[in-house]
Amino acid sequence: MRSAMFALLTAASPALAAQDEFTVYGPDYFASEWGPGPAIEEGFETICGCDLKFVTGDVLPRLLLEGERTEADVVIGLNSDVTKRARESGLFAPHGQDLSGLTLPIDWTDEVFLPFNWSQTAFVYDRTELENPPTSFQELLDAPDDLKIVIQDPRSSISGLALLLWVKEVFGDESEAAWRKLKPKVLTVTPGWSESYGLFTDGEADMVLSYTTSPAYHIGAENDTSKQAAIFPEGHYFMVELAAQLAGTDQPELARQFMGYVLSEDFQGMIAEANWSYPSKLERDLLPAYFAALPRAQLTHFLDETEAEALREPALDEWLRVFAQ
Amino acid sequence: MASRLRAIDPAGTLAAAALTALVLGTLAAVAIQAGGPGGLGPWDWRAVWFTLWQAVVSATLSAVLAIPVARALARRRFAGRAVLVTLLGAPFILPVIVAIMGLVSVFGRSGIVNEALAALGLPALSIYGWQGVILAHVFFNLPLAVRMILHGWQAIPAERFRLARSLGFAPADIGRHLERPMLREILPGAWLAVFLVCLTSFAVALALGGGPRATTVELAIYQAFRFDFDMGKAATLGLIQVGLCLLALILSARVAIPAAFGSGMDRAADLRGPPGWRRGADGIAIGLAALFLLLPMLSVILQGAPRLHDLPVSVWQAALRSVIMALISAAATLVLGLALALSIARGHRWVEAAGMLPLVASPLVLGTGLYLMLRGIASPTELALPVTVAINAAMALPFALRILIPAARSLRADYGRLADSLAMHGTARLRLLTLPRLARPLGFAGGLSAALAMGDLGVITLFADSENATLPLKLYQLMNSYRMADAAACAVLLMAISFALFWIFDRGGRAHAAI
Incomplete structure (x- = not known):
């Protein structure tokens, strides 16, 4: 006082x-x-x-x-x-x-x-740890289940919400099936980006939902070129x-x-x-x-605010249905 | 005349009223802003059920596992015992984010446990999912339960054990006549405390929960506030938390029965533990607890310590600021806690309920409500530090109370009538009787409050002051700027300071305790 x-x-x-x-x-x-x-x-x-x-x-x-x-x-x-x-x-x-x-x-x-x-959402990995990263979103879905990724909760994190819309854009009506294939690879869902990224740098997960520009930090500030963003031909979310x-x-x-x-x-x-x-x-x-010189996405997905808002509720429900089982 | 004076009891009543106003007032402010409480969807109800379920499981596991550990610590003497007892208390005061780092490095996919399992050709354990939430909660709260039950054991006057020995009691007889009555009194309170901590757990359940199956009410509140901007729903969920708290409080009060050992001569406790296989079992209980609780902390230290000297000066400034705030906040907790505990010992049950309320107050609802109430008075940035101190003091109060209430009750039962007959009142009674007799629990409660205040992020969503950041806020800022290694060093610093504060208070209390 x-x-x-x-x-x-x-x-x-x-x-x-x-x-x-x-x-x-x-x-x-x-x-x-x-x-x-x-x-x-x-x-x-x-x-x-x-x-x-x-x-x-x-x-x-x-x-x-x-x-x-x-x-x-x-x-x-x-x-x-x-x-x-x-x-x-x-x-x-x-x-x-x-x-x-x-x-x-x-x-x-x-x-x-x-x-x-x-920036754009992307899955970031360490090329010294993961030698054969998936080269497309479909390959990520088809990867063996011991490939572990960490993602963020779309209910508490902006990047998590972007992933929701990204999956919807890439897989359309097949998005629920895509989530079902992705789910066994999801090690955990964290509330925010920093917890996810911390788990990744601790070596807990092979890939983390982050941004295409994340490797820049490691190169620019740490002189470490091992971190890379997997660029998918299906496009990335803006x-x-x-x-x-x-x-x-x-x-x-x-x-x-x-x-x-x-x-x-x-x-x-x-x-x-x-x-x-x-x-x-x-x-x-x-x-x-x-x-x-960072690799950039060839295709960019973006939903304007009206489309994104209209999609948020049903996409969230779908995600919850899959992940709450 | 004296009894009528006590019945009014201004200090305790005032403290309890202030707490009630803080918790329920902020809830009301949020609900009014929203135009009334909002409805809940099916996912919200799932969150309520999961929260309740995991809190019951975590509390029961913590309380049950704490009994053998506390008994072993109470009846065995070995070199370094006092240090071990203090160290075992440490996980409870760890900042959540630091504890998660430690648990992941021990139980995670690439952690020590799984590497050992892999070396033995055994399948890996997963920390992620509901089991991770419960593991983390037991890690946090086993120390609390052990300390509370250990206090219970130590509070049995040594004369009762001497009598038992002279009567030739076997371990089973001691169990029936001394230990079980004590547990009957202490255990419900310990269970309740852990249950309530787990009820409002936010970060723990989130980082290790694995996804929406492990959504807690606190996350639902965060979502309602942050993404849906549905303050009505946030208020409803906040109300549910308070309701669950009151329900648990009533249940535990019905189960707990005072042990009525009477007062002793304060002889040094002489608990000769039974020989034979029980000695080995006690050793195993202590060893396992030490491994489970200390390994994650050791791992945090090993990760972060090498970079400690690289931390920028602003982190050290933040550390100093946090220490000052923690000390003020602990002092406030002790003053309030003592007033409340003395009042509760006189039989004011509603005061006890008020004292437990802050434990289930959602920090987000509390912050938003305070913001709505105070915004006419001053700018939130100016209020950031005082509000953080006040909220930390209130949040630590329930723990301080759980420590102080049993001590205040036995003080009243054992010395109340004598002091009354000597007409010892006011400051004289406080100085000559209350403070010396309660020095030990006061020191413990003060240490706990200071350490908890040190690690708390506060209600930064609305009252943030980035120029005067606290140490936990610095830790989050580092994590959000990719600087995970510096964050690990910051975590070590935070852990070390929290622990040092706890240790100094606890020691001080013991040193000033009446013989």
């Missing part, structure tokens, strides 16, 4: 009010020293003359709770699976940016949610992270400036190694060489 009162007192003092405070909501991992937050803060503060403050947590649930009273000026780190609910809240304003130069594998014309980095400005912000100019900063070369140039995914607006030759 005392610290709250202290904060109220200091907030009212003129010394700190000289610089405008600009509030950015982001997920937990984002603002840590190992995420892209500090670089974004530094980069934007040099051009805006403001004091950027990250507030972390579950971004959308928190915004929905706060409604019009939110202190947030912009949010960063939303995923495409929540844009429908976010849009329906009416809390967001158009970003006003020119989307023509985006380097996404799909067309993006959303006027509210601005992509800043993307994952994108988004920024948006609040309609009720008291600093619309700064918010607009931030949206522009997100697509600037400064921001886009650092995001690959800060968030280990592809920047949304950066030509491939501007990426670090090892990053540009």
Whole structure:
């Protein structure tokens, strides 16, 4: 309580009010020293003359709770699976940016949610441990059951939900049969991505549901080239992270400036190694060489928010039916 | 006059009312925000049943397995016994994520156990699935049950055993007249504590559960909150947890019967264990428990220790912050716990129910409710640290109470009338009677609270302050940035600090205990 009162007192003092405070909501991992937050803060503060403050947590649930009273000026780190609910809240304003130069594998014309980095779901393995990885999704389904994979729960994890939609896209009406073939290979279903990835690096599983860009971390930060993403000819599911400005912000100019900063070369140039995914607006030759050389999917699957929302319930029911047996 | 004063008992009543307001108030705030409690689907009911089932199995296994271990520890003397008793308590205070790392490295696919089985040509065991959930719960809670039952054994006055020996009691007679009455009093409480811990288990069931067959209520709450944004459903599920807690509390209160040993002269317990095959059996019980509980922790240390010196300075800062918060939180738990335990010893049963409530409060509902209640007062980021301290203090309280209540009851039964007849009240009674007599359980409870607060992630979903991150939050941030090796080192640090806090409090309590 005392610290709250202290904060109220200091907030009212003129010394700190000289610089405008600009509030950015982001997920937990984002603002840590190992995420892209500090670089974004530094980069934007040099051009805006403001004091950027990250507030972390579950971004959308928190915004929905706060409604019009939110202190947030912009949010960063939303995923495409929540844009429908976010849009329906009416809390967001158009970003006003020119989307023509985006380097996404799909067309993006959303006027509210601005992509800043993307990747695709993929099964990652260690080539020194798994010598004959499946070369297609079908081969993964047909692999012997002692090939063990870890996946994430679609009810608590965004990558888990993406897998649900990926299977639906690749196998269509046969998706339930596909899950039945996959199930004996699933070692465990974890609540989030980090637990899965930890089990994989501990050698518990042969493959882990992660991203096509995951090997970049091991190459770039650890100089370890053994981790690879299995690229499937059936295609991979598109994952994108988004920024948006609040309609009720008291600093619309700064918010607009931030949206522009997100697509600037400064921001886009650092995001690959800060968030280990592809920047949304950066030509491939501007990426670090090892990053540009990562194998990419030939085919990209993506469901827009209306399709994805319509598919979520039945696909989840199907998954539960198979995995709860 | 004195008895009427006691009947009002302002401190205990106030503490109990505050707890009830915290747990039920936040639940109500969430339900009001949602416009009333929401309905449940078939998957939610499955989650309720699985939660109940695994909690009953885990609690029963933990309590039953704890009896031979506690008895062996109570009646055998050997070098390093005191250290072993303390070490065996460690899994309970391990942060969940650290414990999972350890269990996987021992029982996982490429763990020690399966490698040994493979070398012997035996089929592999799988830790993943419901058996993993129960294994993890027994790993966490066997130490709690052992400690509670061991306290029970130690609380039988040494004079009763001397009398038994002079009467020529065989082990079976000691069992009938001393041990079984003690277990009848202690065991329901121990079972209840483990049951309630398992009822709200979230991370454990999730990482090792293997999938939707092992969904718990707490996960269902998380989903309702995070993905469906259905706060009505979250409130309903939270209410079910509270209902189950009250039901378990009533059941265990009906089963437990006070042993009524009366007070002793505080002679050092002299439990000469029976010779013969029972000596070997006790050795095996202690050995197996030590292997099961210590191996996973050893494995965590071996994995993480080499990188400990590479941890960035921000991790050490977070560690310091967490220690300070844990100390404040433990102090709050002890003050509240003592007030409640003394009040419960005077026979206020509803106070006991209130004291157990935080155990089944869903951290997510608690966090959301507090957020809704406090958002008009200050910004959630400013409140992040105080709210975390307050919630950790409340969450540790049920464990502190389980330790303090039996001690407070026997204090009252054995010394209450004497103190009353001497008109010893207020601070004098606290200083001369209560604190010295309860120093040992207070130290144990304080250590437990500090260690639990140290390892808790808090309610970060809404009250997060990434600039003032706690050590567990740093651990999660490392894991989420691919830095699994650094996370393992961070886990060792977290484990070491939690254990050190526990050890210091526990030691302090024993040193200040009345002779």
